[in-house]
Amino acid sequence: MSCGDRMDMTFTHDTVLSDVHMLQPRAHRLMTRLNRIGQPVFISKFQILSQDRVQDQTEDPDSSEEQGCPVRESPEERGCPVRESPEERGSAGGPSSAESPEDQSLLLDEDGDFELTRRRPRRCERDEACPILLSQTEPLDPEDEEGDNISESADVIRIEHTMATLLEDVGKQVWRGALLLADFILSAPGAFRGATVLELGAGTGVTSILTASVAKRVYCTDVGDDLLSMCRSNISLNKRVTEPSGGEVIVRKLDWLHHDLCTDPEEEFSWSEDEVADLYHNTTIIIAADVVYDDDLTDAFFRTLYQLCSSFNHTCDIYISIEKRLNFTLRHMEVCCEAYQRFHHCLQQLQDLQGPHTFSARRVAPSFPQSIMYERVEQLELWKVSASYTDPS
Ligand SMILES: C[S@@+](CC[C@H](N)C(=O)[O-])C[C@H]1O[C@@H](n2cnc3c(N)ncnc32)[C@H](O)[C@@H]1O
Numbered sequence: 001m002s003c004g005d006r007m008d009m010t011f012t013h014d015t016v017l018s019d020v021h022m023l024q025p026r027a028h029r030l031m032t033r034l035n036r037i038g039q040p041v042f043i044s045k046f047q048i049l050s051q052d053r054v055q056d057q058t059e060d061p062d063s064s065e066e067q068g069c070p071v072r073e074s075p076e077e078r079g080c081p082v083r084e085s086p087e088e089r090g091s092a093g094g095p096s097s098a099e100s101p102e103d104q105s106l107l108l109d110e111d112g113d114f115e116l117t118r119r120r121p122r123r124c125e126r127d128e129a130c131p132i133l134l135s136q137t138e139p140l141d142p143e144d145e146e147g148d149n150i151s152e153s154a155d156v157i158r159i160e161h162t163m164a165t166l167l168e169d170v171g172k173q174v175w176r177g178a179l180l181l182a183d184f185i186l187s188a189p190g191a192f193r194g195a196t197v198l199e200l201g202a203g204t205g206v207t208s209i210l211t212a213s214v215a216k217r218v219y220c221t222d223v224g225d226d227l228l229s230m231c232r233s234n235i236s237l238n239k240r241v242t243e244p245s246g247g248e249v250i251v252r253k254l255d256w257l258h259h260d261l262c263t264d265p266e267e268e269f270s271w272s273e274d275e276v277a278d279l280y281h282n283t284t285i286i287i288a289a290d291v292v293y294d295d296d297l298t299d300a301f302f303r304t305l306y307q308l309c310s311s312f313n314h315t316c317d318i319y320i321s322i323e324k325r326l327n328f329t330l331r332h333m334e335v336c337c338e339a340y341q342r343f344h345h346c347l348q349q350l351q352d353l354q355g356p357h358t359f360s361a362r363r364v365a366p367s368f369p370q371s372i373m374y375e376r377v378e379q380l381e382l383w384k385v386s387a388s389y390t391d392p393s
Contacts, residue, residue, distance in 0.1 A: 017164040018173040020044075020374055032160070036226060039162045042192040044174065046206070048155045048186070049371045120249045128298050130243065158237050160230055170293075171203035175320035177290030178367075179374040182210040183286070184319065184382055187368035189214040191317075194284040200304065201291040205231035209238045210372075211287065212247030221254030221277055227321065228253060228269045235368075250275065256300035259307065286318045291327075292343045302346040309357045316357075317363075317387040321359045325379065350385065356392050361385045 029305060031042050036166075039120055080127035090310070162172040185192050185207070192211060198219045199208045209230075232251045235242075242249060249252045253262050253269040262270045271279075286308065292298050309316055324337045332338075364382040 015164040016170060017172075018175050018178065019268050020169075020174045020176055021161070021163050023375060035162070039165075039169075040171070041160050041162055041230070044161060044180070046157045046159065046174075047373050048157060048210075049373070051343070051359070058325070060303075064117055064121055100366075112235065115182050117244050154269045157206065157209060157241055159234050160237065161208050166295075169227070170220055171201065172230060173325070174204050174206055175290040176271055176374055176380055177323050178207045178375070180376065180380045180382060181287055181319060181321040181377075183208045183372055184321075184368050185211050186371050187213065192285065195285050196278065197285045197287060198254075198279065198283045198308070200230060200256070200286065200288040201287040201300065203227070205234045205249065205251070207287060207289050208249050209235060209241055210243040212249045213245055213352075215280075215285075217282075218247065218249045219254075219283070220251050223253060223255045225268055236331065237258075254304075256304040272286065274283045283312065284314065284316055286316060288319075289321045290323055291320070291340050292322050295342045298339065298342045298346055302350060305385075306350060306353065309359075310355065312387075313389065313391070314358075315389045318387060320383045320385065322383065323379050323380050324381065347383070347385070357387045357389050359385055359387050 004067050021042075021044065031040050033041050035041050051352050062370065160176055161174055162169065165172055192214045195215045196217045196219075197208075197211055197215045198221065199211070200221055202208050202220040204221050205220050208218045212218045220231060222231065235249045235251065250273070251269060251384050252271055253267065256263075263272050263273065263276065286305065288301070291301050305318060309318075320338065322343055324340045326337050347361045351357065351361060352360055362384055364384050366376070366380070366382065368380075370376055
């Protein structure tokens, strides 16, 4: 029985699988344990390319607009994962593979007729997931918060994540936008050095971790104790990435659907009063990767941006990565990306607002060098929103 068969119970038609995991060679992805709610947890390794393989590093993020496109290496040359066969992909086959005819066993009976082995009906209640650990190639010692048992070079970042989740759990996967945003930050360290940064919708925390390799402090925020715990464990796993520069990552709950920050000390990921004060006084950069995929959440995300900036008495730069996922829609009778249209609508509304902060948005040219391995497709975009503050007094 293949790995994919065993995983059926958790991979249903309404699950989504990130291209980052789908395209990653299996050797870079190890299943290690089950999380609190029985989802299989994998560890993926992402190589950070050494400086001599990264072209024309710039210290000024704005200068990337003027630069021409870098000479792109082939995927193999830049170490990008090459598409694997469905067999190699195994359980990572994703939503479409779950419906593929190869999955069904076709047998002939004595009359030569095909006998179709019927699948059991799928169950999609998340509590019913009962996957089986197929291998534990590189066990992690849960006691070892420092990840000291992992003999890895400092240019490899290791991220715990799940695969093929329901939409409500998408933060437990790594999305290409997270790597694009991290790439930009690594290409312009001068703009982030020593800064206090807030990440919204941080998911597994990969971008926050890489940002903390240059920034002073990163408030890494999202919702859901499960996700936030995974994020915190990723930060422990990658201390060697952040420690040399003294960067700190603080995992906290920040829900775009709730106006106030949770300061209830009984809550695991709540904010202390000092942290709230630090956030409002010192955050000069907000980052967010792949947070635009649901119109209600996009509206809430932009409301949160506005409310946060309104609490600052200073200027702030906001970087948002987005992946334009094109689909044919019956409503428009054409291929389009409704989430992207909503993004532009919200951007426009933000720029039309009057107040102590004025907002201006522009797309960052995708010419900054690539130092992490992923497929930088043209649908990936990075946007910069400047929130300029004028003292009303
Ligand atoms: C597609 S994932 C992106 C995760 C990560 N930034 C990445 O690119 O790998 C979207 C993220 O938005 C978060 N999110 C969804 N609704 C949210 C809310 N109401 N408040 C805060 N974060 C939310 C999800 O939990 C998830 O982590």
